[in-house]
Amino acid sequence: MNTKPRVIVMMISVAMAAMSMSANAVSYAEQMAGSSFGTSANNASQDQNRNNINVSTQAFSGGVPGQATTQEAVNAASLPSQSVINTTRPYQDINTQDMMFGEQLFRGAFSTTSGSTFNDSYMINPGDNVQVRMWGAYQFASTMTVDPQGNIFLPNVGPVRIAGVQNGNLQNVVKSAVNRIYRSNVGVYASLEQAQPVKVFVTGFVKQPGYYGGLAADSVLSYLDRAGGVDPTRGSFIDIQIKRNGQMLQQVNLYDFLLAGKLQPFAFRDGDVITVAPQKKTFAVSGEVQNEYTFEFDVNDLTIGDVLQVANPAANATNVSITRSAGRAQTAEYYSLSEAQNVPVYNGDQMVVTSDRYAGTIAVQVKGAHTGNGAMVVPYGARLKDIVPQLQPSPLAKLTHLTIYRQSVAEQQKRMINESLDRLEELTLATQSTTREEAALRQDDAALVKQFVAKARNVQPDGQIVVVPNSWQDIILQQGDVIEIPAQTSVITVNGQVRAQGALTFNPDYTVGDYVANSGGFGDNADTKEILVIHQNGASEVVNTAYRIQQGDEIMVLPKVKTKRVEIARGLSQIFYQLAIAAKVVLDL
Numbered sequence: 001m002n003t004k005p006r007v008i009v010m011m012i013s014v015a016m017a018a019m020s021m022s023a024n025a026v027s028y029a030e031q032m033a034g035s036s037f038g039t040s041a042n043n044a045s046q047d048q049n050r051n052n053i054n055v056s057t058q059a060f061s062g063g064v065p066g067q068a069t070t071q072e073a074v075n076a077a078s079l080p081s082q083s084v085i086n087t088t089r090p091y092q093d094i095n096t097q098d099m100m101f102g103e104q105l106f107r108g109a110f111s112t113t114s115g116s117t118f119n120d121s122y123m124i125n126p127g128d129n130v131q132v133r134m135w136g137a138y139q140f141a142s143t144m145t146v147d148p149q150g151n152i153f154l155p156n157v158g159p160v161r162i163a164g165v166q167n168g169n170l171q172n173v174v175k176s177a178v179n180r181i182y183r184s185n186v187g188v189y190a191s192l193e194q195a196q197p198v199k200v201f202v203t204g205f206v207k208q209p210g211y212y213g214g215l216a217a218d219s220v221l222s223y224l225d226r227a228g229g230v231d232p233t234r235g236s237f238i239d240i241q242i243k244r245n246g247q248m249l250q251q252v253n254l255y256d257f258l259l260a261g262k263l264q265p266f267a268f269r270d271g272d273v274i275t276v277a278p279q280k281k282t283f284a285v286s287g288e289v290q291n292e293y294t295f296e297f298d299v300n301d302l303t304i305g306d307v308l309q310v311a312n313p314a315a316n317a318t319n320v321s322i323t324r325s326a327g328r329a330q331t332a333e334y335y336s337l338s339e340a341q342n343v344p345v346y347n348g349d350q351m352v353v354t355s356d357r358y359a360g361t362i363a364v365q366v367k368g369a370h371t372g373n374g375a376m377v378v379p380y381g382a383r384l385k386d387i388v389p390q391l392q393p394s395p396l397a398k399l400t401h402l403t404i405y406r407q408s409v410a411e412q413q414k415r416m417i418n419e420s421l422d423r424l425e426e427l428t429l430a431t432q433s434t435t436r437e438e439a440a441l442r443q444d445d446a447a448l449v450k451q452f453v454a455k456a457r458n459v460q461p462d463g464q465i466v467v468v469p470n471s472w473q474d475i476i477l478q479q480g481d482v483i484e485i486p487a488q489t490s491v492i493t494v495n496g497q498v499r500a501q502g503a504l505t506f507n508p509d510y511t512v513g514d515y516v517a518n519s520g521g522f523g524d525n526a527d528t529k530e531i532l533v534i535h536q537n538g539a540s541e542v543v544n545t546a547y548r549i550q551q552g553d554e555i556m557v558l559p560k561v562k563t564k565r566v567e568i569a570r571g572l573s574q575i576f577y578q579l580a581i582a583a584k585v586v587l588d589l
Contacts, residue, residue: 100282101293102237102254106229110221122167122192122217123267126150129193130162132174137185143193157181167192198268202227204276205235216268220252223274230254230276238296239277242266255296259310281347283307288317288353297345305341307351313337316355323350362479369397369487378477385473387483396487401536401552402467404475405482410463413582417461420578421453424571445568452587456575461582466538486536489552494519496557496586497526506551513545515555522557530558530573532580540581556580559587 124130126146132154134140144152150163152174160177162170174190198216200223203209207228214222220242224230230237240252249266256262280298285291289311304320320340322333325348335343337353345351361377364387372392384404393399428442428449467475490506492515499520507514512531522528534540536552549555558576561569579585 099293100232100237101291101295102230102258103232105221105254105258106225108225110219110225122265124162124165124167124170124192125216125267125269126163128216130170130174131189131191131193133189134178134182135187138182154178198270198272200268201271201273202276203273205231205278206276207231214268218268219263220266220274221254221257221263223268224276234279236277236279236296238280238298241275241277242268243273243275244269244271283345283347283349283351285311285351285353287320287351288314288355290314302345303341304335304343304345304351307345308337308340308353311351311353313353314355316357317353318356319354321352321354323352324348362477364477364479364481364483366391366483366485368485369394370485382477383473384467384475384477384483387477388473391485393485394487397485398488398536398552399485400469401486403484403486403536403538404465404467404477405484406463406465406478407480408463408478409465410461410582413461413463413578417459417575417578417582418457420571420575421456424449424568424575425453427567427571449568449572452572455587456579459579459583459585459587462584464538464582486552489536492549492551492553492555494555494557495584496555496580497523497559498557499523506549508548510549511545512543512547512549512555515549516545516557525559525562526557527560528557530560530576532556532558532577534581534584554584556584556586 124146126148128146129143130146130152131143132140132152138156140155146152146163149159149161151159151161153159154174154177157178157180160174162173165173170192171188171190175188178186178188197213199211199213201209201211202223206224207230210227212223212226214226220240224240230240237254240254241248242250242252250264252264280296282294282296283302284294285307289308290313291311293311295307295310304322308320317337319334319336322335322343322345324331324333324346333343358380360380362380362382363375363377365375366372367374370392371394372390376387376390378387384402388399391399428446465475491503492506492510493503494515495501498516499522502519504515504518510518512533516522516531528545531543531545531547532540532555533543533547533549534554534556535550541547558573558580561572561576576587579587
């Protein structure tokens, strides 16, 4: 095991020794000792910022300028205040496979928000507006703008320097200045009215470099998001530099924010430059882990033990394979998780965490007309015939109608329904109209289909397996299967397009038509040719009104499709049927 104390955030932190800001290189051990989170380079830049010490660095070896110097460059790069990179669905879910860790930050959530002017840590800048009120022996009220020298001027008091003062300390600073002149009987109230609007350059490896408007209190995340975010294929998430007049004031590591919620506040001014450095070294991890991403790092002694702390392996993970390139050859290595703790990780490594466990036993649930245990543990590979002798059915149980519910089947049913809905949407939107009247009809169809698709996507199939007679005992059971033993019943349910849905008592002489008639008859939108009967074992039939019902059956009257477009009618009919079979529900347009 790796006995060297480490915090995984620091193992993948920003530009440590390679981006050192002093002539003497900082060793990784020194960086580890510098902070419980981040790097010594980061801490040094923050100390320099607090002490107003400017440190010059070159962000790009290719000579990309740190700040525009001509009006032409400003005009060419300028974008409107609060500019946002528009997407069709800014908050859509993103597939994490082969995704750079940190890329999920830039989906539009930060670009449309502004920093609070009432943030206690906000540093007051020239141009900010401050409300000052005095009452008692001397009365005064005014909104004052901080002048270029960082002062506000109070009558009978003189200039009071508040630039660089934190918003939380503004009241105390102004009150102390007034109390030097008015020692008693004068009350003082001071508050920040509005933070200064600024424009900031965002350059380097972002999706849309430019000149973006915001407030001085906005975070670096807001400006990066307005520029489309860090380019995940070329930009660095762990080395983002904020410069003023060519001097670096702060170095930002977004992994600090993602993994520990730490983001150093910064008061921006007009013309400040946010520069995203080139991407550092990377590794990718996938398989039996919760965080399946490509990660960026810039240290020389990263190990698989450090990687696993970030990737968070699943409980059943046992091994890890590594694919790496050495010169022109590609090699593969394979370790158990315990053996891999001290194995070094290099740039471009791809790790796959696997579970080399083999199931010995599985657990299945038993529900319904059953008096025994609600769960049974059986050997892996057991069949239904192996478990039937262990069942303890109740006197009303119907073992011949036994059914199984399986999660993998439910997922497959859901996938098939979504594929049918996708095809339906494509059919609805793809066809062009030749006349205005036809276009209006198609528009109405599209609106109805859109509403139907939204409802249908929320339906969850139950994953029922129809147990076929004479072969049901050979079904191989899976982990998590639910075996349901139905009970004999004298109730028939009628659902769908009837005037009064509900349950009716069984009558051996009744047909489907009789039960529909006793449910108020067909609804106005009923398809009398699409009557579905589902038996207790899950088997289904499309029948007519003369069909004679069995005990426990469910009658489902499907809706009629009212459209002149044959393709859409077929697609809707198929989905109606799929939903009725997979989820026992009848949806209408």
